[in-house]
Amino acid sequence: MFFVDAIEVPGLGNRSYLAGGERAAVVVDPPRDVDQVIEAAARRGVRISHVAETHVHNDYVTGGLELARVTGAAYLVPAAARVSFDRVPVGDGDRTAIDPGAGLVLRALATPGHTPHHTSYVLEENGTAVAAFTGGSLLIGTVGRPDLVEPRLTEQLARAQHASAHRLASELPDETAVLPTHGFGSFCSSSRAEGGETTIGKEKVSNDALTRDVDTFVADLLAGLDDVPAYYTHMGPANAAGPAPVDLTPPAVADAGEIAARLAAGEWVVDLRNRVAFAEGHVAGSFNFEAEGQLATYLAWLIPWGKPVTLLADSPDRLAAAQRELVRVGIDRPAAAATGGPADWVRESETPASFPRGTFADLAGRAADVVVLDVRRASERSAGYVEGSVHIPIHALPRRIHEVPGGEVWVHCAGGMRAAIAASLLDAAGRDVVAVDDSFEAAEKAGLDLRIP
Structure with missing residues (x-):
């Protein structure tokens, strides 16, 4: 009897998988912090015999190489992927015994599109396909985006995504579980389609790649692509080179004087508290990235790559969780950190800064007198925006902040975090x-004038 356990990485919108039988298991697309994967295997009482990558990832740093090293597992990587470390190269049709006693075999299936070398893995039990680990190929209701490798390849890869989806649908039984890595909020997904569980049969009637002809599918796919997070450019090279082990020990503690000095040096000081607490009081010059939100995605997207960052948190647990999130995107060690609250983080001669919060109803009475700044993505704004508002997506704001007109600025997104x-x-x-x-x-309910392009 086989099992499949999903290992959620919600901050990045990804899932990894532990799958196997009574004695051995394979891990597909593991996260950077491999301790949680090892713990999952221990709970199952199985040995991790294999680690498999569907592709060289562009959105996070993999833990595959380290996991294979620690456990002694064979490391399966698509043969066409250019990497700088020893691995077991996998080609289309290759079969790997995972737990022979349970009749479990992993079959590689070439599914190019998300990347040229992308490979899905079909878990077979006694010759029957029971699950397909589809990585960035067939997602829930959509496919992985094809524009992360090389702009000149985007249309070609989009067509390959269509063909790969059809290959999966034609070669696998309808009841086969589809288990993608991306698509749960990940920017590697080509659309916002979400869901928890799906099968080949369900995707045949709901997935755009399987219900539209190739030309229509490709045109719609390319038209819907949004901006790529800036840090993605660093993820592929890190994964191809072979990521180093992570260090999750607590950072050096910064007192109020050091926090002030780091701000004066132009470094980033990031307050991880919720946005209500931050608005009420914070260290002047610090930035608010809520630990409960997509911390890793947005901090890695906005911060100049390699700039030192000091983390401020209300508890050691919150700080530790943030460190874990950040190593997944290559922000390996904070320069320093502090816990507590603003009173602990400002010097005796200083007081915490603050700013007001409001609602759209509050804005309705002021819209004519203030600057309204919309920081949503272009795809969100295309569905409607406040008349007269200025549009600068959040990821572009640091370099375009000088474009915000003078006056009091009321800034909004879709829900409040950005x-x-x-x-x-x-x-x-x-x-x-x-x-x-x-x-x-x-x-609209507040009476603001909305315009739909």
């Missing part, structure tokens, strides 16, 4: 800012 990040950036730049902490759906 608006809080933007408000902290503006506040640090000395602007008068109000963070709109509200759902965009409330804008």
